[in-house]
Amino acid sequence: MICAHWSQALDRLAARHLKRELRLVERHGSVIVRDGRTLVNLASNDYLGLASDQRLIAAASAALERYGVGAGASRLLAGNFSIHEELEAALAEFKRAEAALVFSSGYATNVGILMALATPRDHLYLDELVHASIHDGARLSGARVERFRHADANDLERRLRENASRGARIVVTDGVFSMDGDLAPLPDLIAVCERHDALLVVDDAHGTGVVGPAGRGTAAHFGVENRVPVQMGTLSKALGGQGGFVAGSRQLIQFLIQRARSFIYSTGIAPVLAAAALEALRIAEGEEWRRETIKRQRERLASALAAKGYEVRGELEAPMLLVMMGEAEAALELARALETAGAYAPAIRPPTVPHGTSRIRLAPIATHTAEQIEAVIAAFPEKTR
CATH class of the missing domain: 3.40.640.10 (Type I PLP-dependent aspartate aminotransferase-like (Major domain))
Structure with missing residues (x-):
């Protein structure tokens, strides 16, 4: 009986695009290796790039x-x-x-x-x-x-x-x-x-x-x-x-x-x-340059993605920015498209955020190169207005 309840709960989450999965990471930093592919990593909280220093x-x-x-x-x-x-x-x-x-x-x-x-x-x-x-x-x-x-x-x-x-x-x-x-x-x-x-x-x-x-x-x-x-x-x-x-x-x-x-x-x-x-x-x-680099990267991402038609939130002082997508399915689709194009930024869905406000969270790292940031921008498709 209890096991059946677990199964039903998991099925309901999957149907609403809210089931979470663990995926193996081989290494992380400014890039992440998953399934043998190297992706620009925008999903980390390692803002200053010190985890592997x-x-x-x-x-x-x-x-x-x-x-x-x-x-x-x-x-x-x-x-x-x-x-x-x-x-x-x-x-x-x-x-x-x-x-x-x-x-x-x-x-x-x-x-x-x-x-x-x-x-x-x-x-x-x-x-x-x-x-x-x-x-x-x-x-x-x-x-x-x-x-x-x-x-x-x-x-x-x-x-x-x-x-x-x-x-x-x-x-x-x-x-x-x-x-x-x-x-x-x-x-x-x-x-x-x-x-x-x-x-x-x-x-x-x-x-x-x-x-x-x-x-x-x-x-x-x-x-x-x-x-x-x-x-x-x-x-x-x-x-x-x-x-x-x-x-x-x-x-x-x-x-x-x-x-x-x-x-x-x-x-x-x-x-x-x-x-x-x-x-x-x-x-x-x-090392103040690390904070200065994050701010420049974040500002570049915000302006470029807004120009592509995305709703972007976040104050310049904060180390992250949010690309608002609304429903969980839309956020998942964009996250998959980004990964296919070489950028890793998973969808953020309920219960982490309120229903109807699913989003892509981008957290640039101080050790990202300008070329990597431009590659992330290029990975975002133009948004249909």
Whole structure:
């Protein structure tokens, strides 16, 4: 009976063009090899092109010799190494915060933060387009959850005014919305939070390393670093590795060490990954050309595809842009045409995005050549108006 239900669910997804498939990747970077073909890769979050950088490989290799492969235990038991604390100190300095704490993944970071900070007495206000990990962490916290209109500080203020809570009030937003390519209006959200004594949590997974001066993130871009009490980031996108982190006051970090279940009950991040992240952070801060290259590439893609008749979304400061296609079938057809022409950019479909808004997400990498970007543009057929 249960197996029949699984089969029926899979059939329904396939009929609606929403069934997902795993496909083998032989190698990745500015190009990706799949089924023996080399394709220009526009599907990665490796924005700065650091995942295969030889300096990260060397740092990881040295850590492998010193520490071994894994941490071997929770950080609170026997899995806390000097490289972990060195990385956390560097991340805190990078984010202009007092302290930082590293988790095993970005997903675990968001779930851990919200489960620790919010209780059933509290009220969470989420931008309606926040990442899935935030929705999951909010549900697991047991707090009352309310969603405000995307990037709408006025709607947030109305909800805070109308729904007084005896517990804490916590507002959560992405810094960069990765499926829409826009930035949260942090100055406006901060002003609302300060007026209503609400705690602001910013998930800056897609801003860290890419947005703002030296890639310090969305809060740095707006010049409000000292007014965002909880900044989340990831090591697995622009920094090219794996893991997540939160930066804030020393008191916040000490509280999370005691209460964040996804930190307490997880094996510490592998020392080799911590060493690679530390090196990536140094490179990201110092090599501005990587961010400048991404911006030029994104601007070229946006203008050229708009000229071909496509609806293109995304702010120039964000590292990605979206080609809107509407129905899932149309997005899948375009993704297949692009792959046939040598460009890899899968269709983004529900439930990742709302129904009727399927799209192609393009994320140029700093190590793409101008010729590769032009090849991607050429791979897009002229759109019938």
